[in-house]
Every structure is written in structure tokens, then in C-alpha cells.
């Protein structure tokens with residue numbers, strides 16, 4: 484089973500569209516896929532044609548440990564299951580604030596299940612709070628959805644620091660594997676410049692021990708396509724709505740690429756040989772307590788607002 488968290492703390496960059504359509508393409512190919520809605524806005528749930536008001540609570544119940552993962556997942560298409568969300572999920576962060584081990588509730592819930600899935604995709608909320616931490620603690624792969632416009636890279640440093648902290652403290656298997664450029668305008672020059680910037684940034688991390696040392700930009704960009712914007716309002720995936728449009732073609736290719744990823748990763752050998760220090764420094768705050776939610780201070784030199792050393796105080 485592969486568990487992939489699709490994240491970006493910015494909203495409107497294409498996370499939910501990506502989860503729905505990659506999952507639908509894999510399910511159509513006969514793989515068993517579950518998609519988990521961890522965003523109180525419930526866009527994933529709505530996009531798959533389920534009314535958030537019609538469910539009792541879905542992911543909220545799983546996170547507050549009042550229901551089992553298997554009890555809350557719904558079969559929404561052949562081979563495609565959904566852990567739905569509704570607005571109740573807003574309350575989960577505050578309700579869990581004093582629960583020890585609150586970052587790993589989702590992981591434990593999935594592990595207790597029968598693991599009948601080939602893939603689990605987690606659609607994250609546009610924040611780096613407790614819901615996203617639960618997604619990162621449960622996943623082995625992080626896929627960052629980016630819209631390559633002006634300011635696209637702003638905030639990427641903080642996002643990567645969060646992944647790095649989770650990797651070092653809670654989930655050593657977590658790696659940033661993929662960056663997917665969504666809502667891509669191929670006629671403009673800026674998206675290609677953004678792509679080149681990210682490539683350079685990733686290249687600097689190769690051979691280091693950081694969580695994105697093996698990350699790659701997916702070779703297929705998701706072009707801006709009106710059909711992708713229309714499909715959610717019909718509660719349909721792009722393949723149900725208009726299977727021959729650019730959006731369907733792009734997501735089919737990305738799904739194929741992720742599914743057939745070459746396991747013998749040449750970079751892994753390179754990393755094993757070199758293992759230099761991650762270019763973003765993690766600085767532990769003095770006197771932290773690793774058992775109960777320690778606070779980490781992180782400094783980064785790249786892609787943080789104002790290019791100043793940034794501090795990150797999300798409690799992990």
C-alpha cells in the first residue's frame with residue numbers, strides 16, 4: 484500500500500482536483516484506492532458527489548476516535564472509497580489539543596484497518612495545522628501541488644520545514660516525492676521560470692539527508708482546463724465529465740507515471756553515498772520534550788518570506 488498526502492498550505496492550487504482525478508484514474512485501472520478528506524471545506528467529498536450534510540461526520544469521527552476508519556469509508560465508485568468530511572472537522576483541532584499522540588491518530592486508525600487498498604490519497608486542508616500533521620504522519624509520500632505563478636514559491640520553505648520536522652520526529656518514512664505543477668498556463672513564460680527555479684532548488688538538496696532530497700517535479704504539467712473547473716459542480720471526476728479533454732489526458736498521464744514509478748531509484752544510491760547535511764537547518768529548541776508535543780524552531784535560508792531566517796513554531 485502506498486499512502487500519499489497531497490498538500491500545500493495555500494488554497495486553490497489544485498490539491499483536491501489532483502486527489503480526485505489521480506485516484507479515479509488508478510481506480511479505473513483496477514487498483515483499490517481510498518481518498519481521505521481532511522479539509523473541513525469538504526471539497527473532496529463534494530467533488531465525488533457526496534453531500535457533506537448527508538454524512539454523520541466521517542474523518543472527524545475517525546480523528547476523535549469515536550469511529551473506526553473502516554466504518555466511515557464509503558464506496559463511491561468501483562474500486563474507489565472515500566473517507567468523507569463535513570464542517571464538524573473544524574472542531575477536531577481544538578478538541579484534540581490536549582490529547583497525547585494527537586498527530587498520529589490517523590496513522591493508527593489506518594493501520595488498524597484491513598489495509599485492502601493499493602493506494603491511499605489524503606487531501607489536506609490549506610494549513611499546516613494538526614489535520615495536515617496527521618496526514619503527514621500517516622503518509623510515506625508527500626505530493627506538493629503548486630500553481631506556478633508569481634509568489635508560488637513563497638511559503639514552500641515553510642512547507643518543506645514542516646515535512647522535515649515530521650520526518651525527523653514522527654515519521655521517518657515520509658519523503659517529499661513529487662511536485663506537481665497544476666493550473667499551468669503553457670503560453671506564459673513565468674510558469675517555466677518557476678519550474679526552473681524549483682528544479683535548481685531540488686538539485687541543491689540531492690545527496691543530502693533531507694526529506695525532499697529525492698523529490699522530482701512530475702514531468703507532466705496539469706494544464707489550465709475549463710473542464711477541470713466545471714466537473715466538481717456535477718460531482719464528477721474528469722473522466723466521467725469529459726474524458727477526452729486536456730485535463731483528463733494530463734491526470735491520466737500523471738497517474739500512470741506515479742503508478743509505474745521505477746523502484747530502482749538511482750538517487751537512493753547517491754544519497755547513501757553522500758548523505759550531506761540538508762541545506763535547510765533544523766534547530767531544536769532548548770529543553771524540548773519529545774514525548775509530549777515539543778516545540779521545534781526551524782531556520783531556513785530559501786524561499787521563506789523576505790529570504791530571512793524564518794521561525795516555525797507549529798507544535799509537533
Ligand SMILES: Nc1ncnc2c1ncn2[C@@H]1O[C@H](COP(=O)(O)OP(=O)(O)O)[C@@H](O)[C@H]1O
Nearest residue numbers: 494495496497498499500666706707708711712
Ligand atoms: N487545471 C485546472 N484548470 C482549471 N481549473 C482548475 C484546474 N485545477 C483546479 N481547478 C479549479 O481551481 C479551483 C481550485 O482547485 P482545487 O483543486 O479545489 O484546489 P485546492 O484543493 O488546492 O484548494 C477549483 O475551482 C478547481 O475546479
Ligand SMILES: [Mg+2]
Nearest residue numbers: 498499522526
Ligand atoms: Mg482542496
